Amino acid sequence: MNVALLTHPDCEAHGIEGHPERPERLSSVMNRLESSGMTADLDVRSASEVTDEDIVRAHPHRYLEAILDAAPATGAVRLDPDTYMIPGSLRAAKLAAGALTEATRLVLDGEVRQAFCATRPPGHHAELSAAMGFCIFNNIAIAAEVALAAPRINRVAILDFDVHHCNGTVDIFKDREEVLVCSSFQDSYYPYRYLDFSNHHIINSPLPAGSDGTRFRQAIETDWLPAIEAHQPDLVLVSAGFDAHRNDPLAQLNLIEDDYRWITRQIQEVAANHAGGRLVSTLEGGYDLDALASCVETHVGQLITG
DSSP, rough: EEEEEOOOOOGGGGOOOOOOOOOOOHHHHHHHHHHHHHGSSSEEEEOOOHHHHHHHEEEHHHHHHHHHOOSSSOOOEEETTEEEETTTTTHHHHHHHHHHHHHHHHHHSSSSEEEEEOOOOOOOBBBBTTEEEEESOOHHHHHHHHHHTTOOOOOEEEEEEEOOOOOHHHHHHTTTTTEEEEEEETOOOTTOOOOOOEEEEETEEEEOOBBHHHHHHHIIIIIIHHHHHOOSEEEEEEEETTTTTTTTTTTBBBBBBHHHHHHHHHHHHHHHHHTTTTTEEOOOOOOOOOHHHHHHHHHHHHHEEE
């Protein structure tokens, strides 16, 4: 198999009633991949929990200790107004990060060409020492640090097309030139942090509310592709959020499935040109269940056929 799928049902054990980042997000994705027959074309693997050693590659020890201390035995606790933990949350968060570190090592070892992690909670809002925006650990940042510790990996590109800016990823890598971070997002919108941050290896592509696929594609071609060409990454990591879809309830962009097919194809070409095809993608946002499942099917289908 050329493409691995890493997931775990215990990622559904994290959830509180009425929260948009809910267990059904993952079950809808997995049901769609299975019912479409796509899992037959994937190397499906059960994720393992991330190690503490890998977590502290991206987060300080004191932050890990704070999360471990906050994890409740019963009930629910709030890490910030939008981010919660219940008894199943710590394992879910460790599985989400562990899926990405395992996928990264599989790709770097040449066992698979590319990988997608169908896990939750998401990670790209988690800053160096702060949980926020539904995110506990910054899964993609941990994976990037794992990659950079490997031989022959000197530069990584993190490409984020979630509707929300990847403030956490930028916070962790804002002064790390070996990590290119490209983010497209709805302008003047949550998380209201780092939206206009400027560094030559941090590429922000804000899109006005109401933007459609034409404007999105123009931003990628104008902002991202030249920066990636100059960076020449040895590995491409993707924060694949699908909440810029026109049916998503949490934002006001108007992308459709074909836009996600297009961006996935662009990213595959970048990986082929600069990184020997090495690409690891992980689920971030997406809160309309039907749109989310359809977009993931499109994204993973392009990974398989690309």
